[in-house]
Amino acid sequence: MKKYIKIISLVLIALIFIGTFVFLYQKSQPKDTAYDILHTKTTDLAQITVATGKIEPRDEVQIKPQISGIISEVYKEAGETVKKGEIIAKVKVIPELGSLNSAESRVRLAEINGRQAETDLERMEKLYQSKLVSSEEYEKTLLAAKQAREELQAAKDNLEIVKEGITKSSASFSSTLIRSTIDGLILDVPIKVGNSVIMSNTFNDGTTIATVADMSDLIFRGNVDETEVGRIHEGTPVKITLGALQDMKFDAVLEYISPKSVENNGANQFEIKAAITVPDSITIRSGYSANAEIELQRANNALTVPESAIEFSGDSTFVYVLTDSVPTQKFTRRQVQTGISDGVNIEIKSGLKANESIRGLKKEM
Known part of the structure; x- marks a missing residue:
């Protein structure tokens, strides 16, 4: 019995040894490597840069008051x-006490002078009718009375302005009524009834009553890196994609490139503006984030290959051209001269011909 067990154990050990040897032998044998085969093709190629930014109206105006006070309506x-x-x-104007007292005092003084001027005029008229004074003296008294009347009216108007910010005679020109300065859409009304507002002057920007913009004239405002700004120019066509309307693209024309750079995250960038053409049926809101695709270079009817097939070695570029596919794939390394790239395909200026086959990525085995 022990003899049979010993024999079986030896056989199992031998089988394990043989199996291990066969496995290691197979693993050590070189395997044929297969690659995807790519073909050159002739197509139009464009190199594009993408600028990020936002949509805003060309004309956006902040409406500010010309008088300080409290919002009443x-x-x-x-x-x-x-x-x-x-x-x-x-x-609604909140009068300053010093100005109010001064205006009221002016009215009282004008009333006193006015009553005296009217009394003098009545006395002078009687004397003039009795031919006791000359025409010249009468006319001087009449002129003084008219001046007193004008001064009284001016004092009363000034008091109304101090109290109400308006006079009855100039209600249509009132600075207490805040009016829009352009036709457009109101984007924001940051004030409420009861808020205090400050007038706009040389030393103060004033309180913004409303922001109004012409939404029929929109522009894209974004930034382009300094490495690309030299290859774009005013008048270049632009394609705009909005974050809120990703399935749509809008035509635009580049109309402004800043002459001065701004630093953004350590990189020098230049501001650009592009005028957008928007169909009447589409509503675009101010502040939408957007991307602008700007064409830097174009090559028409260019011979191209996928950029993944290019081998970069220093300043040189190479491809592997298929020379035989039976029984195994064989390739020869060939130097080529490349042109522009759109990120997927790259232009081949020399080194390849139309319809040649080249090596692509390695196949999964």
Whole structure:
């Protein structure tokens, strides 16, 4: 019995040894490597750069008050259209006590002078009718009375302006009524009834009552890297893609390239602007993020191959041209001169002919 067990053990050890030897032998044998075969093709090729930015109206105006006070009425909301001269809000003036006292004092003084001038005029008229004074003296008294009347009216108007910011005679030109300065769409109304506002002057920008823009004239504003700005120019066609409308592309024309760079994340970039053509049926909102595709170079009817097939070695480029496929694939290394690339395909200026086959990526075995 022990003899049989010993024999079986030896046989198993021999089988394991033989199996291991066969496995290692097979692993050590070289395998044929297969590659995808690619073909040259003739097509139009364009090198494109993408600038990121946003959409905004060309004309965007901040409406500011010409008088300080408190908002008493708001007539418009964001999203409404407005015409030039249309009222957006109304400001109630809060008079300054010093100015108010001065204006009231001026009115009282003008009333005193006015009453005296009228009394003098009545007395002078009686004397003039009795031919006791000359025409010259009468006319001087009449002129003084008229001046007193004008001064009284001016003092009263000034008091109204101090109190209300408006006079009855100039209500249509009131600075308390905040009007739009352009036709457009109201983008924002940051104030509410009861808010204090400051007038716009040399030393203060003033409180923004509303932001109004002409949404029929939109532009793309973005940045281009300094390595590419030298290859673009005004008038270049641009394709705009919006983050909110990714299935659509809009035509645009590059119309501005900044002469001065700005630093952005350590890179020098130049601001660009492009005028967008938007169909009437499409609504675009101010501030949409967008990408602008700008053509840097173009090659028409160019001989191209996939860029993944190119071997880069220093300043030289090579491809592997198929010379035989039976029984195994055979290739020869050939130097080529390349041109522009669109990121997928690359132009071959010399070194290859149409319809030649080249080596691609290695196949999964």
